[in-house]
Amino acid sequence: MENLFCFSKASCQEMGGGYLKRANAPQLQEIFNKYASIEKNGEKYMSADDFVIKYLRILNDKDHNADTVRLLAGIVDTSKDGLISYPEFQAFEGLLCFPDALYKTAFQLFDTNGNGMVAFQEFVEVMKKTELHQRIPFNMESPFIQLYFGKNKSRLVSYNEFSQFLHDFHEEYAIEGFRRADKDGSGFISVLDFQDIMISIKSHLLTKEVQSHLIEAVQGETQSRKVSFPYFIAFNSLLNNMELVKRIYLNVTNGHRNQEVSKDEFMHSAQAMSQMTPLEVDILFHLVDVLHQTGRIVYNDLYAIAPEQYFKQITNRLAEIHAVSSPEDRGVVIQILESSYRFTLGSIAGAVGATAVYPIDLVKTRMQNQRTGSFIGELMYRNSMDCFKKVIRHEGVFGLYRGLVPQLLGVAPEKAIKLTVNDFVRDKFTDKNGRIPLYGEILSGACAGGSQVIFTNPLEIVKIRLQVAGEIAGGAKVRAWAVVKELGLFGLYKGARACLLRDVPFSAIYFPAYAHTKASMADESGYNHPLTLLAAGAIAGIPAASLVTPADVIKTRLQVVARAGQTTYSGVLDATRKIYKEEGFRAFWKGSIARVFRSSPQFGVTLFTYELLQRTLYVDFGGSRPSGSELKVPSLGGDKAITNVDHLGGYSVSVPIFSGIESKFGLCLPKFSLPKA
Incomplete structure (x- = not known):
């Protein structure tokens, strides 16, 4: 030995x-x-x-x-x-x-x-x-x-x-x-004997779906109550060679996993590779048809037939x-490359998320800037829906996208640095067994929120001034570059304290809520379907967006240009005091519904896009990847994975x-x- x-x-x-x-x-x-x-x-x-x-x-x-x-x-x-x-x-x-x-x-x-x-x-x-x-x-x-x-x-x-x-x-x-079941030596066994043999001897090659449809599958294919020896051998050969089946499918689709493949297309590829018999192909398509009744197969259908080994x-x-493994073990250059990779994907995800909800963001901003308690006349908008309708009526559909270009120029690095910093700090708090304490999740989110302000504040002050410009009838058209020149470098960071008061708690709430919601929505093997990623991102955004609305209201008031007759503010405390005195406590929650309807789906779309990009464009730098991003199969026999x-x-x-x-x-x-x- x-x-x-x-x-x-x-x-x-x-x-x-x-x-x-x-x-x-x-x-x-x-x-x-x-x-x-x-x-x-x-x-x-x-x-x-x-x-x-x-x-x-x-x-x-x-x-x-x-x-x-x-x-x-x-x-x-x-x-x-x-x-x-x-x-x-x-x-x-x-x-x-x-x-x-x-x-x-x-x-x-x-x-x-x-x-x-x-x-x-x-x-x-x-x-x-x-x-x-x-x-x-x-x-x-x-x-x-x-x-x-x-x-x-x-x-x-x-x-x-x-x-x-x-x-x-x-x-x-x-x-x-x-042989034992074929007592008369006819070369045929009953369907029930076939089921008994497969479940007794080949159960490790059968998914629960196939096990529960064995009789239905065989009877539909053989059109009788008997199973021949060639069919038996072909059925087992198919199960033993599912990795080959996957390669044949990918050969047909040139590597695409969502393309439907017909029986003739699959047969042509299988015969070209000289690896599968026509009977095995027949059984494959019949099994898929019994389970999903489509007549065609996509890549995920193959997981329903054969479990991972x-x-x-x-x-x-x-x-x-x-x-x-310890990040220090990977070297500084590798960590920089990983952060650059995450930053790039975060930029794309942020742009997609911002574009998807920008009209809601415009309505939210105008509602928060609407003053009461001043002598400027009646309110312009009764509610968020009224604001939405009036923007379209007076400014057209494109009016809903005022300020989108500077938003996209800024939101890409803003969301990118937020996602990158959150992932980076989470890595530091994650132990060798992949566990992270709750305080580590909260601190990671807080760091992410704080880091984004360097991009968020200039972006939002320009965006807000462009969004409210359309409220002034006959007013001169305001352009982003003119706003930047008017404000100057230090002016772009007006309201930065309020921005920090909003973004730090938002991310400290959002990222832990997202991680735990995503985990709770994963399937029994720990895998998250893309729709559960979208839902988890949206759900986590509800408490995060709503609870920080007061800070968002204060930030908006500080950053917008006050018109004649409107109250002006000198800072966070001054704005807080004057808003409460003139408009009451409810004023701090103005636009909260629009904010939730904007932030919740925006972050849902952003995190959904970010994780899907990491799945499809995955590069292994030796660091962490999104949890629940791989199809995983629990240990056999239905036991949960055992770790020590x-x-x-x-x-x-x-x-x-x-x-x-x-x-x-x-x-x-x-x-x-x-x-x-």
Whole structure:
């Protein structure tokens, strides 16, 4: 076993560099001592329960199957003495760094005597304990078994040979199931037998949707109550080759994932690649039609047919590890490139969001600037809807977009720096396990809000003066550059304090609310559909926009040019005092409805665009990416993903690897204690 499980430090690091970074020895020793409950001759050891239940956490600590615990612990216990020493624990961590870790782990599961070979009796001992064999016993006298272990079953099988055996064994198991059901040798089995075989032997290749529609799918395709052997083989071949199916689809669409593909188009591509039979294509399209009744397929339809396999879980886990690695480890240049990338995407997202809601923003500004308590005559607008109608009547539809150009010139860097700073500061507060405390979320949002004022204030003072210019009948046309020249550099920052009072609390409320709303709307695997991103962004904007309206009113009054007869203000406190005295408390909430209807969808569209851009134009800088942005599949059997902060180095992928024994080979060991008689 030394050649399989013991490596030099250099070789481990070399392999780990392309797959997974090794945990250092002091860390691993500390973790081992933490879980090792047995001391013998001055040395610490892990028991089977210590390793499987307390450390890996893949079985229930109160109700579990003792045989399963023993077999799983035996994978690491190469000395087969019932105890796991630190060298064995460390050696297995190194094994998990190898690309073929799944096959090595499965091999060690069957090598119960630890001699580096698998004998027929060892294979039978483990197989008889699987749930699959208990449901459908495999014929251990079959020619397939004899080809690997010899006619008298005395041949020992090496690791490389056994890996091929495992690869072929499950397909043979399905054929064995067909033979058992085909009692008269006609080459046909009943639809119910087909369902039983697929759910018993191939359940790891079936999604819940396919399982629930198996009979319907088969009957519709075969037009009978019988399933032929060719259909059975083609059905299984299709499930085994869904990654190939995805490649064929992408070949048809030139990489586009939302394009509908007809059966003829798919068939042409499949035959050109010489990889799928016409029967397999028929089954694929019939399955999609049964599930979604479209007659065509899009890329997402393929996820409904086949679940992601264990290697997807490993890829996701490695991405998580990479994402939460210390930013300092990546170097200053990489961090600058990442911030530039985020800034660019934020600029695009900000421009899209601002354009989408600009008419509402114009109405909000005019409502907030409308004064009462002065001697300037009756109110110009009764409410936001009245304002909207009058703008269109007197200024035309384009009047709703007064000041849009300077808004876009400023909103791009404004939203970009806000999103970039929020992501950057969140990275600093995020620990190595990807968790961020609530105060870290709030501070990240506050920093983002404060940083944007350098762009926001000049932008908004120009925008506001352009937006209210249309209220003066026959007034001269006001242009953005004229406003900038009139105000000068310092004048562009008039009302900056009020701007800070608005933007800092807004972002401190908005970003945490968005993160938690998005998480609550994600599906059971943690993935956010684009519509849930849009909804989460809009919902989070409601409390943030409404609660900071008073600061927005004060900022608007300070930045707009007071007309004859209107009250003027010298600062934040002066404006607060005069507004309250002349107009009452309700004046601080003027335009709040319009503000919510503007800010809520604007940030919904902005964050929606920002995250979709990061998904479609994703560049891996080794930092974080939006949570819920990847399709993730929970660990098999419906269990939630299990994480442990002590799973370092190779052990970071230990749970997916152990689950992979089931998902790749269908070798499910009983997880719970059998009921007592």
